[in-house]
Amino acid sequence: MRSRDGNLNFSLRLCSIVIFSSLALCADEYLISYKYIVKDATLYNENLFISKAMTKCQGNPQEEFILQNSGEDSLKKLISKNSEEFIEYIHKLGLNVSHDEKTTNLQNSYTTVLTLKTTCFKVDFNDNFAIIAPLK
Amino acid sequence: MKYSILITLMLSASALLATDKAQSVDTAAIEQTNAELSRVKAEVAQAKAEAALATTKANEAKKESAKIAQELAFVKAEKEEELAAAAAAEEVLRKNKTIHISVVGQGVAPMNTSSPAQAYALAKRAAIADAYRAIAEKVKGVRIDGQDTIKNMMVQRSTIRTYVQAMVKNADIVETTFKEGLCEVEMEILISHSDFAQ
Known part of the structure; x- marks a missing residue:
């Protein structure tokens, strides 16, 4: 017959396994890319592409970001609700800057393209929040 | 006897005539020599004067060259000082040190915005890109390409192209201002040696 302590230990282990496995099951992987173009000091075009990863991504999660969630299970909707914060976070992750400026007969025009190359993100959905982190 | 006296007289007369002739020849030669001498003296004096002038000119030239050399040395020293100051001002990324870079980006809102809020958001995005x-220009540098087309001694077309390619991360927005359609974003970045360590 097992002691009371042994049963408690076993139940704690079981609970933790269940919780962690549920968390792991809830974690999805998404491919996100972002690009915006500024032409002559005016925003010209902006694209944010989100797609569910079809194959498993490699790497470990880095620099997590918490998005406030009100029961959404779609990342697109979640990001559209917190777009400003998410874009600020993407900026922090790092963007490729490509600037091309042309001055012809003293008339200047330029195009700046900021790009986040397609990156795999791990997203853990919870009731009130979602944790998103790039896999590197 | 008569003949002998006559011959003596003739000889003495010829001797007298000969001395007169010689004397006249000598004075002409002396005069000529004197004239030549005076001419030579004048030439020498002129040459001396010319030499003195040349010496003064040479001295002046020497002085000028010394002055130019001094000026050159002064300019060189100034340039060296400037370079030293620039080297001192230019920060070098060393181990266990960080470089703080601060920039201001500007952006304007498009004409066809539906609300001031949208105008602000779009202008801010453009300012962030700027x-x-x-930052990329400061940290990594700019590639510049220039081309001038000249036809019939006239510039037909002058083109300057600049390119910047970089990857920027961890830049922070310090301050954002939006006035009369122009958005200014002050942004800063801290670069440490470890960011570039492979």
């Missing part, structure tokens, strides 16, 4: 470009 600030990122400025």
